[in-house]
Amino acid sequence: MDSVRYDGERRGHRVPIALKILIAGGFGAGKTTLVSALSEVRPLQTEEILTGAGIDTDDISGVETKSTTTVAMDFGRITINDDLQLYLFGTPGQDRFWFLWDELAFGALGAVVLADTRRLADCFPSIDYFEQRGIPFVVGVNCFDDSRRFSLEAVRKALDLDPDVPMVLCDARDRQSGKTVLISLVEHVARQRGEPVPTA
Amino acid sequence: MRTDLPGPRHEWLDDDAGPVVRPYTLTGGRVHPSSDGFDLVAYVTAKPDPDLAAYPELHPEHRLLVELAGRGTPVVELAADLDLAVGVVRVLLGDLLSRGLVAVHQPPRATYLPDNDILKAVVDGLRAL
Numbered sequence: 532m533d534s535v536r537y538d539g540e541r542r543g544h545r546v547p548i549a550l551k552i553l554i555a556g557g558f559g560a561g562k563t564t565l566v567s568a569l570s571e572v573r574p575l576q577t578e579e580i581l582t583g584a585g586i587d588t589d590d591i592s593g594v595e596t597k598s599t600t601t602v603a604m605d606f607g608r609i610t611i612n613d614d615l616q617l618y619l620f621g622t623p624g625q626d627r628f629w630f631l632w633d634e635l636a637f638g639a640l641g642a643v644v645l646a647d648t649r650r651l652a653d654c655f656p657s658i659d660y661f662e663q664r665g666i667p668f669v670v671g672v673n674c675f676d677d678s679r680r681f682s683l684e685a686v687r688k689a690l691d692l693d694p695d696v697p698m699v700l701c702d703a704r705d706r707q708s709g710k711t712v713l714i715s716l717v718e719h720v721a722r723q724r725g726e727p728v729p730t731a
Numbered sequence: 732m733r734t735d736l737p738g739p740r741h742e743w744l745d746d747d748a749g750p751v752v753r754p755y756t757l758t759g760g761r762v763h764p765s766s767d768g769f770d771l772v773a774y775v776t777a778k779p780d781p782d783l784a785a786y787p788e789l790h791p792e793h794r795l796l797v798e799l800a801g802r803g804t805p806v807v808e809l810a811a812d813l814d815l816a817v818g819v820v821r822v823l824l825g826d827l828l829s830r831g832l833v834a835v836h837q838p839p840r841a842t843y844l845p846d847n848d849i850l851k852a853v854v855d856g857l858r859a860l
Contacts, residue, residue: 606811
């Protein structure tokens, strides 16, 4: 049958594996900037639909009377090789869109939480979210030009981070810097699985 | 404009939310696909040389999806390409799946994370970029 689901069988050509990585952090922390810096294509955008009332309905009449709106999702792509692609999803910045996080986080490899030292508290909800769900994450401390440089240890203390959560200073506008953050995330995921990736 | 909407302001509607739309018109009001499992990064592949003329009930958007899916495109890219909300695209893909016009290739699950070889390939690939 042609409608079979993926079971490792590949007909004629290979279908790549796509891995999801979330880019989280408070409003203005540089999420979209980081996705743009890393994506091989200009960041793409799609929308997910929000409905005011419960979304568990297949009833047409229900849909007609509901106020419906959408929330934008920014994402970018990095092709590792023919078989492997990374998809970077910027998370919606507002708490009321948490339900969308669940969809984004489902099956995700891990997350980058961008911290802005001028508004450190803004990234607390993201850290809580990933901690509670056991999703591996690293904290990227985005170095804005006009922000005071803090020591990573001071930021770690302020965020009350577990000692094994990696922290990386980064510049969200810079591709190389963003790559370093992603590498630290993937290495962290591997370490958590007890199979550290050898450092090259 | 949203601010000119009649009636009481809805809590979801403001400048941070998108425009008010009737996104499910295209799906005849259906908000759930006929089958689950269209993950955002699930790859959709079209059946080779599909006979779309045999399905007059399909919308132009269905046909575009078959065309775009081609040799394999993730759900989220199809939605971006078609400029339709992901929820709508999932319903349309369900229609195509039930007609055997597309196949869906699920990504690995979190509980079944990629093996170390894959993680190593990701790190090596990122270093090489």
